[in-house]
Amino acid sequence: MKTTFDVSDKLFELYHRVHRLINQSMTEEGVSLARSKFLFFLNKLGPCRSTDIACALNFAPRTVTEAIDGLERDKLVARQPDPEDRRAKIVSITDVGRIALEAAEHPRKQLIEEIFSALDDEQLDQLHEIVSKLVRRTDEIRERREQEEAVRPAAAAEA
Structure with missing residues (x-):
């Protein structure tokens, strides 16, 4: 019988x-997985501030700024002044960025299909159910920890 750590290690692997x-x-198609996350986000939601990207993707603002610098250098995104805040910039995907994202998505989808073709329909359904259950449990644990964290400062202030 496999332990939870055996299974966890295998999932991480x-x-x-x-x-x-x-x-x-x-x-190989021109856009790394990391860069494609930024492009996908901008393509889906449209122009936005880098702080919005950082918040949505859960990245540090500095990481987002550096990534946008590189994407802009490669003409995959463009920055324009924010009409509501002259200190901020609005980032948007360019036509070149859309073409690069589309080109990179094809091998990603193809590989995922090839990898998961090792499973029949029933196994795929079972895996989906199991992973979904683990995602829900992870969310429950995260929410509990956030609640516990919120209670700690209040309890310390009362003491």
């Missing part, structure tokens, strides 16, 4: 292998 393989294929 799978994630890292799939991530590396997809990143390599996407990079």
Whole structure:
């Protein structure tokens, strides 16, 4: 019988292998997996501030600024002044960025199909159910920890 740590290690191993393989294929098409996250976000939601991107993708603002610098240098995104705040810039995906994102998405989807073709429909449904259950449990734990964290400062202030 496998332990929870055996299964967890195997899941992490799978994630890292799939991530590396997809990143390599996407990079060969011109946009790495990391860069495609920014482009996908901008393509889906439209122009926005870098602070909005940082918040949505859960990245440090400095990381987003550096990524946008590189994407802008490669003409994949453009920055324009924010009409509501002259200190801020609005970032948007360019036509070149859309073309690059589209080109990189094809190998990603193809690899995912190829990897998951190892499972039949029933196994795929079971895996989806199991992973969904683990995602829900993870969310429950995160929410509980956030609540506990919120209670700590209040309890310390009362003491």
